[in-house]
Amino acid sequence: MKTTTTLLAGAALALGLAGGAMAQDEPLQVGFVYVGSIGDLGWTYEHDQGRLAVEEYFGDAVETTYVENVPEGADAERVMTQMALSGADLIFTTSFGYMEPTNNVAARFPDVMFEHATGYLRNSPNVSTYAARFYEGRAVMGHIAGNMTESNIIGYIGSYPIPEVIRGINSAYLHAAEVNPDVEFRVIWAYTWFDPAVEAEAAQALIDQGADVILQHTDSTAPMTVLAEAGAIGFGQASDMGQFAPTPRVSSIIDNWAPYYIERVQAVMDGTWESSDVWGGIDSGMVEIGEISDAIPEEVRASAQALADSIEDGSYHPFTGPINRQDGSVWLAEGETADDGTLLGMDFYVEGMTGDVPN
Structure with missing residues (x-):
C-alpha cells in the first residue's frame, strides 16, 4: 500500500x-x-x-x-x-x-x-x-467531575459555541449537579479547536477562578500540563491522553x-x-470511555461505569426530564427524553448554568 x-x-x-x-x-x-x-x-x-x-x-x-x-x-x-x-x-x-x-x-x-x-x-x-454522540461521554465525565471537585467549581474549555459543544456542556453539568447540587460550571470559550497556547491560558484562567476539575472540548494536551502543575484533574478529549494518567487525566472520551x-x-x-x-454513540463503539484512573475512589469508578453501561444498553438517556432551560421554562417533563432534532440544534443552556451562550 x-x-x-x-x-x-x-x-x-x-x-x-x-x-x-x-x-x-x-x-x-x-x-x-x-x-x-x-x-x-x-x-x-x-x-x-x-x-x-x-x-x-x-x-x-x-x-x-x-x-x-x-x-x-x-x-x-x-x-x-x-x-x-x-x-x-x-x-x-x-x-x-x-x-x-x-x-x-x-x-x-x-x-x-x-x-x-x-x-x-x-x-x-x-x-x-x-x-x-459525544454528550454521552460528557455525562460520564460530568458524573466523575461532580464527585471529585472540592471547590465545587468545575471549569470547561469550549472551542466554539456550536450545538455539539453546547450539548456537551449541558450534559456534563447535569450529571455533575446530579451528584453535587452545589457545583458551578465556568466556561471559557477558546474560539479554536487546536491552539496549545490559548488552551493553556484558558486552563490557567479557570484554575485562577477556583476550578479544581476541568473539562475541555479542544484538542491539545496543553491543559493537561497546566492541570498537573496546579494539582487539578481533567479528562482526555477525543483521544485517551493516557500519558497524563493517573493524574491529571482521570478518564477520557475516545473517538x-x-x-x-x-x-x-x-x-x-x-x-x-x-x-x-x-x-x-457508546452503544455503537463510536464513543468510548477511557479507563478510569485508580486516583478516583472505587465507588465513583463503579457508579461512573454503571452510568456508561446504562447509556450503552439504552436504559438511560443523558437528557431525561425533568429538565428546564436556563430561564426556568420547562424543556423536558418528568421521564421525557430529548429528541435528536432539538439536540442537533441545541443553542441554550439548561437551568443551573450561569453565563450566556455566545451568539
Missing part, C-alpha cells in the same frame, strides 16, 4: 460508482482533510488512527492521502477540490467548519463520495454526514472512527454507498 501526505498534481477524476461495484484493478483513492495536526494527540490524531486502520484492513486495495492543518473556509474548499482532481474516490472532511466547503465541492464532483464529520448539510446525493471508515470504504468498493446521516 502507498500512503502519501501530499496530493498528486493533475490526476484524473474519480471513477463513477452509481452503476455497481467499482473495478478493483486500481486501488481505491481515499482522502482525509484534517483541521489540526495528526500529532495533536486529540481530535485529528484519532481521525488519523482511523485512516491507518483503513490501510491495515484493506491493504493494497486502498491508497490514502491526507492534508493536515487545513483552515475552515476557502482553504478547505481548495484542498478538497485538489483531492477530487487528483483522483480521490472518497473524501472524509473531518471538522464542523468544513460543512459548506464540502457541499460546494461535492456539487462540482458528483462521482466523488464525500463524508463530512459533525455537520448536518447534505445538499448533494454524494454527501453523507457522520458524528458521534473511535475506524469501524465507520472501514465500513464506508467497503461500501464504495462494493458500489453500495448511499448518502446518509450517522450519529453513533
Whole structure:
C-alpha cells in the first residue's frame, strides 16, 4: 500500500460508482482533510488512527492521502477540490467548519463520495454526514467531575459555541449537579479547536477562578500540563491522553472512527454507498470511555461505569426530564427524553448554568 501526505498534481477524476461495484484493478483513492495536526494527540490524531486502520484492513486495495492543518473556509474548499482532481474516490472532511466547503465541492464532483464529520448539510446525493454522540461521554465525565471537585467549581474549555459543544456542556453539568447540587460550571470559550497556547491560558484562567476539575472540548494536551502543575484533574478529549494518567487525566472520551471508515470504504468498493446521516454513540463503539484512573475512589469508578453501561444498553438517556432551560421554562417533563432534532440544534443552556451562550 502507498500512503502519501501530499496530493498528486493533475490526476484524473474519480471513477463513477452509481452503476455497481467499482473495478478493483486500481486501488481505491481515499482522502482525509484534517483541521489540526495528526500529532495533536486529540481530535485529528484519532481521525488519523482511523485512516491507518483503513490501510491495515484493506491493504493494497486502498491508497490514502491526507492534508493536515487545513483552515475552515476557502482553504478547505481548495484542498478538497485538489483531492477530487487528483483522483480521490472518497473524501472524509473531518471538522464542523468544513460543512459548506464540502457541499460546494461535492456539487462540482458528483462521482466523488464525500463524508463530512459533525455537520448536518447534505445538499448533494454524494454527501453523507457522520458524528458521534459525544454528550454521552460528557455525562460520564460530568458524573466523575461532580464527585471529585472540592471547590465545587468545575471549569470547561469550549472551542466554539456550536450545538455539539453546547450539548456537551449541558450534559456534563447535569450529571455533575446530579451528584453535587452545589457545583458551578465556568466556561471559557477558546474560539479554536487546536491552539496549545490559548488552551493553556484558558486552563490557567479557570484554575485562577477556583476550578479544581476541568473539562475541555479542544484538542491539545496543553491543559493537561497546566492541570498537573496546579494539582487539578481533567479528562482526555477525543483521544485517551493516557500519558497524563493517573493524574491529571482521570478518564477520557475516545473517538473511535475506524469501524465507520472501514465500513464506508467497503461500501464504495462494493458500489453500495448511499448518502446518509450517522450519529453513533457508546452503544455503537463510536464513543468510548477511557479507563478510569485508580486516583478516583472505587465507588465513583463503579457508579461512573454503571452510568456508561446504562447509556450503552439504552436504559438511560443523558437528557431525561425533568429538565428546564436556563430561564426556568420547562424543556423536558418528568421521564421525557430529548429528541435528536432539538439536540442537533441545541443553542441554550439548561437551568443551573450561569453565563450566556455566545451568539
